[in-house]
Amino acid sequence: MSVGAWEPAKQASNDQSREKIDPTLLTQILELMEDSSDQASSHTQASTELAELPETLRSASWLAGLPAAQWLEEAANWSPEQLWDLIRFFTLAERQLDWQGGAESPVIPLAKSLRRRKTLLSREQLLWIRGNSDNRYLPYGPL
Template sequence: MSTGNWDPEINAQRKALSIEPAFLTLFIKISADDQLDVIADQLTKTQLETFPALIELSIEDWQDAVKNLSNDDIWQLIRFWTVAEKSLVGWECGDKSPVIALNKLLKKRKKALSKEQLTWIKSTSNNHFLPNGPLLM
């Protein structure tokens, strides 16, 4: 078992975190600029420690936060979260992955992910809930 440092300031930041447009812009940029292989280098130490709290937000929170984004931007967010979950310590999402919320929004828009996109998610992620979530969701 590993132990980390408990920082009350980081803990408070995590509890107060919401999905800000600036966060979405950052995630989209990292993905669109093909910086996913060095994702940890694109985020500050504080971001690496606080952003995992975004996982705890609901599907509705995520869908509301991205409702005005283009389908391509949503795909970039899916790419970002798929890689972030696999490669960043503490970012494991399981059935709370934002990818699930984003995928559901694309389906509502009648813009379901393509076979190539689904294959990419499955080959990139080790989260068996992606991209559709739990069976009974």
């Protein structure tokens, strides 16, 4: 009889968290959100439908589970306007695509990145997030 160490099976999301965020996926998200911004003001827009999301984005739900440190590092590559579009996307993805982030939502480190740049979310943006999310942790995380 031998005694071995049991190791639990690793989930795909854990494997994905070790990968670098693919900028082409984020570019696709930004293009989608920019298209929706053309239809209405991004600060007052009630909602954007993500129903007709390309399969490459629909299958990228693992993005919602990446560690905050990765998102903070990635956020340095994007402008404040682009970060707002990413915040909008991940806020909507939680409700419309069931990409549950909870206290680990990408919205939190993206908003933190804006704060570090001294670019605070406006009152309208905060109201938009609240109006389009049931996640009590958005946009600043647990207290």
